[in-house]
Amino acid sequence: xxxxxxxxxxxCLVLVLLFYLIKGPYQWIILLVASIAFYxxxxxxxxxxxxxxxxxxxxxxxGIEGFSKKRxxxxxxxxxTLGREEKKAYKAxxxxxxxxxxxxxxxxxxxxxxTLKYLDFGIAYFNYYRLMLTGNTNLVLQPMLILPLGxxxxxxxxxxxxxxxxxxxxxxxRQYFRFLLFVSFFPQxxxxxxxxxxxxxxxxxxxxxxxxxxxxxxxxxxxxxxFKKLVIADxxxxxxxxxxxxxxxxxxxxxxxxxxxxxxxxxxDFSGGIDVAIGTAELFGxxxxxxxxxxxxxxxxxxxxxxxxxxxxxxxxxxIFYPLSVNKRVLNLGKWCRSHLGEGVGKRVPxxxxxxxxxxxxxxxxxxxxKYIVWGLCNCFFLILGTExxxxxxxxxxxxxxxNDMFVMKCYRxxxxxxxxxxxxxxxxxxxxxxxxxxxxxxFIKWDTFDWHEVYTTLLFPKEEVIVAFVAIILLTVVxxxxxxxxxxxxxxxxxxxxxxxxxxxxxxxxxxxxxxxxGYDAQSFIYMNF
Amino acid sequence: xxxxxxxxxxxxxxxxxxxxxxxxxxxxxxxxxxREKLNNDVIFTGSSTVYAGINPITLWKEYGLTSYDxxxxxxxxxxxxxxxxxxxxxxxxxxxxxxxxxxxVADDYAxxxxxxxxxxxxxxxxxxxxxxxxxxxxxxxxxxxxxxxLRFHTRWKYLTxxxxxYLYYKPSVTYNGYIRSDLVEPAAAEKKEENLQDVRLSNRNxxxxxxILQLCRDEQIPVLLIKTPSHDPKWGDEFxxxxxxxxxxxxxxxxxxxxxxxxxxLDYSKDTPDGGGHLNASGAEKFSKxxxxxxxxxxxLTDHRNDPAYVKxxxxxxxxxxxxxx
Numbered sequence: 031x032x033x034x035x036x037x038x039x040x041x042c043l044v045l046v047l048l049f050y051l052i053k054g055p056y057q058w059i060i061l062l063v064a065s066i067a068f069y070x071x072x073x074x075x076x077x078x079x080x081x082x083x084x085x086x087x088x089x090x091x092x093g094i095e096g097f098s099k100k101r102x103x104x105x106x107x108x109x110x111t112l113g114r115e116e117k118k119a120y121k122a123x124x125x126x127x128x129x130x131x132x133x134x135x136x137x138x139x140x141x142x143x144x145t146l147k148y149l150d151f152g153i154a155y156f157n158y159y160r161l162m163l164t165g166n167t168n169l170v171l172q173p174m175l176i177l178p179l180g181x182x183x184x185x186x187x188x189x190x191x192x193x194x195x196x197x198x199x200x201x202x203x204r205q206y207f208r209f210l211l212f213v214s215f216f217p218q219x220x221x222x223x224x225x226x227x228x229x230x231x232x233x234x235x236x237x238x239x240x241x242x243x244x245x246x247x248x249x250x251x252x253x254x255x256x257f258k259k260l261v262i263a264d265x266x267x268x269x270x271x272x273x274x275x276x277x278x279x280x281x282x283x284x285x286x287x288x289x290x291x292x293x294x295x296x297x298x299d300f301s302g303g304i305d306v307a308i309g310t311a312e313l314f315g316x317x318x319x320x321x322x323x324x325x326x327x328x329x330x331x332x333x334x335x336x337x338x339x340x341x342x343x344x345x346x347x348x349x350i351f352y353p354l355s356v357n358k359r360v361l362n363l364g365k366w367c368r369s370h371l372g373e374g375v376g377k378r379v380p381x382x383x384x385x386x387x388x389x390x391x392x393x394x395x396x397x398x399x400x401k402y403i404v405w406g407l408c409n410c411f412f413l414i415l416g417t418e419x420x421x422x423x424x425x426x427x428x429x430x431x432x433x434n435d436m437f438v439m440k441c442y443r444x445x446x447x448x449x450x451x452x453x454x455x456x457x458x459x460x461x462x463x464x465x466x467x468x469x470x471x472x473x474f475i476k477w478d479t480f481d482w483h484e485v486y487t488t489l490l491f492p493k494e495e496v497i498v499a500f501v502a503i504i505l506l507t508v509v510x511x512x513x514x515x516x517x518x519x520x521x522x523x524x525x526x527x528x529x530x531x532x533x534x535x536x537x538x539x540x541x542x543x544x545x546x547x548x549x550g551y552d553a554q555s556f557i558y559m560n561f
Numbered sequence: 562x563x564x565x566x567x568x569x570x571x572x573x574x575x576x577x578x579x580x581x582x583x584x585x586x587x588x589x590x591x592x593x594x595x596r597e598k599l600n601n602d603v604i605f606t607g608s609s610t611v612y613a614g615i616n617p618i619t620l621w622k623e624y625g626l627t628s629y630d631x632x633x634x635x636x637x638x639x640x641x642x643x644x645x646x647x648x649x650x651x652x653x654x655x656x657x658x659x660x661x662x663x664x665x666v667a668d669d670y671a672x673x674x675x676x677x678x679x680x681x682x683x684x685x686x687x688x689x690x691x692x693x694x695x696x697x698x699x700x701x702x703x704x705x706x707x708x709x710x711l712r713f714h715t716r717w718k719y720l721t722x723x724x725x726x727y728l729y730y731k732p733s734v735t736y737n738g739y740i741r742s743d744l745v746e747p748a749a750a751e752k753k754e755e756n757l758q759d760v761r762l763s764n765r766n767x768x769x770x771x772x773i774l775q776l777c778r779d780e781q782i783p784v785l786l787i788k789t790p791s792h793d794p795k796w797g798d799e800f801x802x803x804x805x806x807x808x809x810x811x812x813x814x815x816x817x818x819x820x821x822x823x824x825x826x827l828d829y830s831k832d833t834p835d836g837g838g839h840l841n842a843s844g845a846e847k848f849s850k851x852x853x854x855x856x857x858x859x860x861x862l863t864d865h866r867n868d869p870a871y872v873k874x875x876x877x878x879x880x881x882x883x884x885x886x887x
Contacts, residue, residue, distance in 0.1 A: 036704055492718070494717075494718040527562075531562055531565075535566065535569060539569070539573060542573065542710055542714060543573070543577075543710075543714050543717050544714075544717065545714065547711070547714075548705065548711050548712055548714070548715070549673070549700050549701070549705070549712055
C-alpha cells in the first residue's frame with residue numbers, strides 16, 4: 031500500500047475513527063495493529079525481518095540495562111567490602127559484557143541490512159573481477175534479494191535506540207509490543223524520518239483526545255506533501271528519466287535543465303513523502319521530527335546538510351561521527367600526526383577522518399553501487415574544501431568590501447550551494463560514476479543546441495507540462511519563503527474557517543487536477559523507499 | 562462545508578469528463594437511455610452498426626414501435642450482456658434484438674475509450690460494478706470509474722468551451738440511441754473478405770451469448786439475433802454455424818441481414834457514410850423499415866400510435882429528428 035493511494039487514505043480514515051473511539055491508554059494498540067497490518071499489506075513475507083530487528087534490539091537493550099542494574103546492585107551491596115580497584119575492575123567487566131552484547135546486536139542487524147543491500151552487488155563485482163583477472167566464466171549466481179520495506183530506516187532507528195540505552199541516555203522499554211510499535215510505526219516506516227526513542231516513546235503511549243485543529247494541521251501537511259510528490263516530483267521525473275536515458279544525445283542546457291529538475295524532483299519526492307508521514311502521524315496526535323528545513327535556501331554545503339534529511343544527518347553525527355572523533359585510536363593518530371606532520375594536520379585528522387567515514391557510509395546507505403560512494407565522498411570533499419577555503423574567501427571578501435549578511439551575497443551563496451548540490455545529485459540517476467562526471471562536463475558545452483521544441487516533442491515533456499512544472503516550483507519556493515516565519519499550518523489555523531477551508535480545497539484541487547497519477551502517467555514510487 | 566466539498570468535487574468531476582456533445586455522440590447513448598419517459602418495447606444492442614443503422618424514429622413512424630438503440634462502439638458480447646441486464650432492470654422490454662456484428666473479437670479484447678463511453682454514464686448499481694470488472698483493461702481500476710476525475714484529470718490541457726457549456730446540462734444528441742449520418746462514401750464493388758473467413762465464435766463470446774439468451778429466457782423476453790447489414794466485415798459459414806449452435810437450444814432465430822441486401826434495397830454506393838462499414842441516414846431508413854416489418858410480423862409488439870401518452874412523447878422526438886435538432 032503506497033502512501034499516495036486511495037487505499038492508504040481509506041486506511042487512515044478508518045484508523046482515525048477507531049483511534050479516537052477507543053479513548054484512554056489502549057490507543058497505542060490500534061497503532062501497533064495498524065502498523066503490522068500496513069507492513070503486511072506491503073509484503074507480508076518481509077515482516078520477519080522487522081520482527082528479527084525489533085526482537086534482537088529489544089532483548090539487547092533489556093540485557094544491557096540488566097547488566098547495569100546488576101552492577102549497581104552489586105556495588106551497593108558491596109559498598110563497604112570492595113576496594114576502589116575492585117569496583118573499577120567490576121565496572122569494566124560489566125561494561126565489556128554490555129559492549130559485547132551491543133556489538134553482537136549491531137553486527138547482526140547491520141549484517142542483515144548489508145547482506146540484503148549489498149550481497150547481489152558484491153557478487154556482481156566478484157564475478158566481474160574474477161572474469162577480468164582470471165578469465166573464469168563460471169559465474170556465482172546472484173540471489174537477487176529484495177529489500178524489505180524501510181529496512182534502512184527501521185534498522186537505524188532501532189540501533190539508535192540500543193546505543194542510547196548503552197550510553198544510558200534512555201531507559202530500555204520493558205514491554206516488547208510497545209517497543210515493536212516504536213520500530214514499526216507505519217507513517218514513518220517507508221522513508222523515515224528516523225525518530226529517536228526519547229522523542230517518540232512519550233508521544234506514542236500518551237492517550238490522545240480528538241482535536242479538530244490537530245486533524246486540520248495534519249491534513250495541511252499531507253496535502254502539501256502530495257502536492258510536492260504528485261504535482262512536482264512525478265511530473266519532473268518524465269523529463270529527467272528520458273534525458274538521463276539519452277544522455278549521450280543531449281548536452282548543455284538540456285542537461286542543466288535535467289539537473290535543475292532533478293533537484294526539485296528528489297526534494298519533492300522525499301520531502302513530500304516525509305510531509306505525508308508527518309501529517310499522518312499528526313492525525314494521531316504524534317509530532318514526528320522534521321526532516322527538511324527549506325534546504326534550497328542554504329548558504330553553504332554544511333548548512334545544506336543540516337537542513338536536508340536532518341534525522342539521518344544527526345543519526346550519523348551522534349552514532350558514527352562523535353564516537354569516531356573521540357575514539358582512542360583516532361585521537362592517537364591525531365597526536366602522531368601533530369608531532370610528525372605539524373599542528374595543522376594533527377588538528378584536522380580527528381575531524382576529517384570520521385567525516386570521510388561518515389560520508390562514505392552515507393553514500394553506501396543510499397545504495398550499493400559505487401556511484402553512491404563517489405557521491406558521498408564528493409560531498410565530503412566539498413565540505414572540507416569549504417572549511418579550508420573559508421579564511422581565503424574571507425580575505426577576498428574583505429578586499430572587495432563584501433559581507434556575508436549583504437542581500438547580494440546571500441543570493442550568491444544560495445545560488446552557489448543549490449547548483450553545487452544539484453550537480454552532485456547527478457550521481458543518483460546515472461549508471462556509473464564516470465557517467466556522472468561526463469554529464470556534469472556535458473552540461474557546460476553546446477549551449478547553443480538547445481531548442482524548447484525538442485523538449486516538447488522528442489523528450490516528451492509537452493509545453494503545458496513545462497509551464498505547470500515551473501509554476502509549481504515557483505509556488506513551492508513561495509511557500510518555503512513563507513515557512514521562514516513559522517509553520518504554515520499554525521498560521522492558517524489562526525485564520526477564519528473559510529480561509530482554512532479554501533486553502534485545503536485549493537490544494538486538494540491542485541493535486542487532483544495537476545497531479546501526475548493514474549493512466550497516462552507512469553506512477554512513481556518514492557525514491558527513498560528503496561534506500 | 563461537507564456539502565460544499567461534495568458539490569465542488571462533483572463539479573470538477575463533471576468538468577473533466579468528456580462531453581460527447583459536439584464530437585463522438587455515441588458516448589451519450591447510455592446516459593440518454595435513462596432519460597426515457599416511457600418504456601421502450603424493443604431494445605437493440607450491438608456495436609456501432611446498430612446506432613448507425615437502426616432508426617427508432619422510423620420504427621415509430623412506420624409501425625408505432627417504441628425502441629432504443631442501447632448500443633456502443635465496439636460493443637462486445639460481454640458488454641451487451643450487461644447493457645441488456647441494465648435495460649431490463651430499468652424497464653423490462655418486450656423484445657431484445659441482439660446484433661452479433663462484433664462477436665468475432667478475441668476473448669481479451671478491451672478498449673478503454675469504448676469502455677468509458679459505455680460505462681461512465683451507466684447508473685450506479687450492481688450491473689455497473691459487474692460490467693466494470695468484466696470489461697476493464699489491465700490498466701483500468703474500479704476507482705477510476707467511481708471517481709472519473711482520477712482518470713480524466715489529464716484533460717486539463719484539452720478543456721474547451723464545450724466542457725464549460727455543458728457542465729451541468731447536456732442536451733440530447735441521439736435519437737433514442739440512433740446517431741444520424743448524412744455523409745456518403747461509396748463502398749468498393751466487392752466486399753472485403755479479410756481474415757474473418759476463418760473466424761470462429763470464441764469461448765468468451767459464446768459464453769456471454771449464452772448468458773444473454775439465458776437471461777432473456779429467465780425474464781421471459783424473446784430475443785432475435787441479427788447481423789445488421791454492412792458491406793464488411795463478412796465472416797464464413799462456420800461462424801454462422803457457431804452462432805446457430807448456441808442460439809438453437811434457446812429457440813432463438815438468427816438472421817444475417819447481409820443476405821437480404823437486395824430485399825432491403827440497400828445500395829452501398831449511396832447508403833453508407835464510410836465505404837461500407839456502416840449505414841448512413843438513407844441506408845438506416847431502408848433497413849429500419851425492413852426490420853420493423855420483420856419484427857411486427859414475427860413478434861407480438863404493440864403499435865402505440867393510438868396511445869396519447871406515447872404519441873405526445875414520440876411526436877416531440879420526431880419533431881426534433883425532423884428538424885435535425887439536438
